[in-house]
Amino acid sequence: MLDNGLKVLVHIDQSTxxxxxxxxxxxxxxxxxxxxxxxxxxxxxxxxxxxVNIPDYDEPLQVAGGENNAYTTNDLTNYYCQLPSxxxxxxxxxxxDRMLSLAxxxxxxxxxxxxxxxxxxxxxxxxxxGDVWHIMRELAFKEHPYRWMTIGKELxxxxxxxxxxxKRFFFKHYTPPNAILVVAGNVSVEQVRELAEKWFGDIxxxxxxxxxxxxxPEQKEERRMTVHRKVPADxxxxxxxxxxxxxxxxxxxxxxxxxxxxxxxxxxxxxxxxEQQLFTGINCYxxxxxxxxxxxxxxxxxxxxxxxxxxxxxxxxxxxxxxxFVEVRELQKVQNKxxxxxxxxxxxxxxRAGSLAFYELLGDGELMNTEFKKYQDVTVHDLKRIANxxxxxxxxxxxxxxxxx
Amino acid sequence: MPDRSQAPHxxxxxxxxxxxxxxxxFTLDNGVQVYNVNxxxxxxxxxxxxxxxxxxxxKSNNIASAAxxxxxxxxxxxxxxxxxxxxxxxxxxxxxxxxxxxAVVTLHCLSRxxxxxxxxxxxxxxxxxxxxxxxxxxxxxxxxxxxxxxxxCDFVAxxxxxxxxxxxxxxxxxxxxxxxxxxxxxxxxxxxxATYYQQGHCTIFSxxxxxxxxxxxxxxxxxxxxxxxSSIVAPEHPIVPATEKKWNIINDSEGVQGAVRIARPFPTxxxxxxxxVQVLNTLFGxxxxxxxxxNIREDKGYxxxxxxxxxxxxxGGAWMISTEAxxxxxxxxxxxxxxxxxxxxxxxxxxxxxxLVKNYLIGTLLxxxxxxxxxxxxxxxxxxxxxxxxxxxxxxxxxKNISAEELKAMANKYLQxxxxxxxxxx
Numbered sequence: 001m002l003d004n005g006l007k008v009l010v011h012i013d014q015s016t017x018x019x020x021x022x023x024x025x026x027x028x029x030x031x032x033x034x035x036x037x038x039x040x041x042x043x044x045x046x047x048x049x050x051x052v053n054i055p056d057y058d059e060p061l062q063v064a065g066g067e068n069n070a071y072t073t074n075d076l077t078n079y080y081c082q083l084p085s086x087x088x089x090x091x092x093x094x095x096x097d098r099m100l101s102l103a104x105x106x107x108x109x110x111x112x113x114x115x116x117x118x119x120x121x122x123x124x125x126x127x128x129x130g131d132v133w134h135i136m137r138e139l140a141f142k143e144h145p146y147r148w149m150t151i152g153k154e155l156x157x158x159x160x161x162x163x164x165x166x167k168r169f170f171f172k173h174y175t176p177p178n179a180i181l182v183v184a185g186n187v188s189v190e191q192v193r194e195l196a197e198k199w200f201g202d203i204x205x206x207x208x209x210x211x212x213x214x215x216x217p218e219q220k221e222e223r224r225m226t227v228h229r230k231v232p233a234d235x236x237x238x239x240x241x242x243x244x245x246x247x248x249x250x251x252x253x254x255x256x257x258x259x260x261x262x263x264x265x266x267x268x269x270x271x272x273x274x275e276q277q278l279f280t281g282i283n284c285y286x287x288x289x290x291x292x293x294x295x296x297x298x299x300x301x302x303x304x305x306x307x308x309x310x311x312x313x314x315x316x317x318x319x320x321x322x323x324x325f326v327e328v329r330e331l332q333k334v335q336n337k338x339x340x341x342x343x344x345x346x347x348x349x350x351x352r353a354g355s356l357a358f359y360e361l362l363g364d365g366e367l368m369n370t371e372f373k374k375y376q377d378v379t380v381h382d383l384k385r386i387a388n389x390x391x392x393x394x395x396x397x398x399x400x401x402x403x404x405x
Numbered sequence: 406m407p408d409r410s411q412a413p414h415x416x417x418x419x420x421x422x423x424x425x426x427x428x429x430x431f432t433l434d435n436g437v438q439v440y441n442v443n444x445x446x447x448x449x450x451x452x453x454x455x456x457x458x459x460x461x462x463x464k465s466n467n468i469a470s471a472a473x474x475x476x477x478x479x480x481x482x483x484x485x486x487x488x489x490x491x492x493x494x495x496x497x498x499x500x501x502x503x504x505x506x507x508a509v510v511t512l513h514c515l516s517r518x519x520x521x522x523x524x525x526x527x528x529x530x531x532x533x534x535x536x537x538x539x540x541x542x543x544x545x546x547x548x549x550x551x552x553x554x555x556x557x558c559d560f561v562a563x564x565x566x567x568x569x570x571x572x573x574x575x576x577x578x579x580x581x582x583x584x585x586x587x588x589x590x591x592x593x594x595x596x597x598x599a600t601y602y603q604q605g606h607c608t609i610f611s612x613x614x615x616x617x618x619x620x621x622x623x624x625x626x627x628x629x630x631x632x633x634x635s636s637i638v639a640p641e642h643p644i645v646p647a648t649e650k651k652w653n654i655i656n657d658s659e660g661v662q663g664a665v666r667i668a669r670p671f672p673t674x675x676x677x678x679x680x681x682v683q684v685l686n687t688l689f690g691x692x693x694x695x696x697x698x699x700n701i702r703e704d705k706g707y708x709x710x711x712x713x714x715x716x717x718x719x720x721g722g723a724w725m726i727s728t729e730a731x732x733x734x735x736x737x738x739x740x741x742x743x744x745x746x747x748x749x750x751x752x753x754x755x756x757x758x759x760x761l762v763k764n765y766l767i768g769t770l771l772x773x774x775x776x777x778x779x780x781x782x783x784x785x786x787x788x789x790x791x792x793x794x795x796x797x798x799x800x801x802x803x804x805k806n807i808s809a810e811e812l813k814a815m816a817n818k819y820l821q822x823x824x825x826x827x828x829x830x831x
Contacts, residue, residue: 082772083772129553340454347447
């Protein structure tokens with residue numbers, strides 16, 4: 001850790017000629033003001049609009065043979081670039097300057113507001129079922145800022161963003177203590193230490209941001225909603241409140257979603273798509289969010305199937321998993337799948353750098369290597385307990401998304 | 406305090422020597438070639454069985470893709486569920502994909518599970534039975550997916566532009582309609598399977614950490630199958646492009662965005678201009694710092710993203726520009742694309758911009774050769790297109806040495822608006 005509070009991690013892999021620089025900022029859509037949603041994500045776009053000493057981020061990186069991207073979630077914002085390791089210092093220069101301060105250009109803000117509005121339209125308005133998660137989040141969350149999506153609650157929030165707001169957001173969240181720097185690939189610890197001191201060492205710590213988000217009160221009554229849209233087929237969406245990513249029960253919950261809806265041999269797919277042929281597709285998953293979040297099932301109905309009947313069929317499967325133990329082989333199956341997913345995720349240096357930053361944000365970079373053990377420790381009793389605890393009616397939100405005639 | 410106004414010294418990426426690691430190749434008893442890149446940091450493998458079984462070979466629509474998809478949905482010994490459960494139990498993935506010339510079955514698994522999975526993959530190539538019920542579910546679900554996709558203007562635009570370029574009957578231009586799914590019969594699937602899989606032409610590409618007895622294993626499971634025994638004759642498909650060049654289609658009267666596609670026919674990788682145009686394409690619209698992106702996204706804010714790319718089929722291709730833009734700025738977007746073509750035909754490319762594109766291309770190439778899966782993907786591409794690594798090294802040389810004048814000449818040869826089809830779907 002540098003004196004200003006920036007955490008620096010190094011992952012060495014000499015089999016590649018490349019280096020990866022990953023900067024994770026501990027800020028996401030959950031840190032936004034309810035009247036200014038979509039800000040963390042708009043901000044991610046502005047991070048490419050020039051910093052205090054460097055008019056353009058992309059160009060010098062491309063000249064150095066590098067490429068980059070970034071993403072924003074409800075929890076965090078992550079920036080990563082990859083370039084030939086000889087040119088590692090270029091990435092330090094670029095990343096440190098935009099942590100120091102942005103250029104705050106009016107033109108950049110004007111254009112990126114438009115770009116984000118087009119992104120909003122492309123993904124959430126101009127697509128069938130595009131508004132589902134706007135509706136579902138508002139239904140499921142009453143207090144916690146997970147009630148809006150990272151793209152923002154409405155277009156106007158992004159359209160009305162002012163330069164002053166942008167500055168305030170930057171100096172509040174884009175500080176060294178709020179960031180994790182991971183350097184990976186063909187690099188050495190000494191080199192990274194030296195470059196980190198040189199480029200990031202003199203960035204002021206700023207004021208510490210203390211997150212205090214409203215806690216979502218326990219849901220005690222079932223919530224239901226029906227909407228009608230211009231889509232070809234009816235769909236059903238159900239969510240339940242679940243534990244946070246850091247909770248011990250996270251692992252059993254994760255495996256539970258795999259048993260129900262993770263792929264072609266999962267229970268919901270086999271029973272409802274293949275045997276009963278009520279759905280054309282059905283999934284069960286969760287959002288892996290850092291605060292307590294949602295477990296979800298979504299399914300698109302075969303045309304002509306009554307939605308009540310389809311929902312009852314889902315409930316019948318849930319009853320089974322609440323009342324009967326899962327077979328040991330079935331548990332083993334999803335544990336094996338998890339092991340394999342983890343191995344494949346670690347194939348590229350870029351992914352490894354990103355995972356390392358994420359685990360460090362969780363509080364322990366070492367977890368990346370030890371987490372599989374926690375999956376292995378899950379028992380069939382855990383699964384039954386979680387199914388009963390989480391997937392109960394009073395904790396559920398159901399959306400019927402119906403085709404207009 | 407470092408001087409932040411000065412960029413650190415860089416090594417130009419074009420100074421790097423780039424090497425494409427050669428695969429090991431062995432041949433099974435039946436003549437099937439197996440290409441292997443045995444490398445990596447994780448104990449995982451990927452194996453692809455590539456058959457000459459794309460839609461080029463089908464007699465009516467969707468037979469090739471349905472046969473490819475349903476290959477995994479039942480053998481005489483295992484139901485679809487039993488197959489899926491088996492694959493999942495070993496933490497593996499068996500995926501299918503169908504292209505124009507080829508159709509592929511891919512296995513991903515942990516290296517130590519390979520011996521459990523190869524017998525199953527073999528069973529799929531010997532004993533798939535295409536149950537009536539599975540076809541029924543497939544038909545129903547695909548028809549409904551199609552109906553959802555047809556609501557998306559980008560999906561509609563993607564189909565129509567291919568039709569304009571190649572013709573509705575050509576394998577590159579054909580697309581599915583609901584009736585095609587209704588017309589699918591198990592008999593036709595079984596016949597296609599017998600000809601193009603059971604007794605088909607197969608090439609295998611593997612990568613990752615392979616077991617020491619890999620060649621023996623593969624020969625044991627696949628070396629005695631009746632693959633590659635007779636040569637498969639590829640039918641002729643004449644290209645019949647549309648005569649009308651400009652199209653406007655209204656798909657959703659209330660849509661807030663339109664899908665824009667602008668495209669012209671373009672030769673295959675075997676044409677001498679191909680590597681040069683790859684560089685020109687990058688500068689034009691092939692990456693985030695391209696002219697199209699800088700103008701239409703970063704300056705005007707008309708779109709979330711705009712790209713141009715070379716469509717690479719084995720027998721012919723296209724050069725395409727693709728974007729989704731606000732409904733009211735689609736026309737302005739199209740005009741700006743033509744303005745950028747004109748700038749490349751008439752203007753001079755600044756040496757700094759050219760160096761940037763070259764460095765970027767070499768840098769991404771370096772990054773793209775990271776790991777065995779990426780390396781085998783390059784080789785698969787070369788092999789299936791009848792090329793070898795001399796094509797790769799020639800492309801690298803072209804990137805490093807091409808001049809602004811040569812790029813301008815390519816722009817004058819290929820970026821002529823009258824050669825392009827223009828389509829806006831709103």
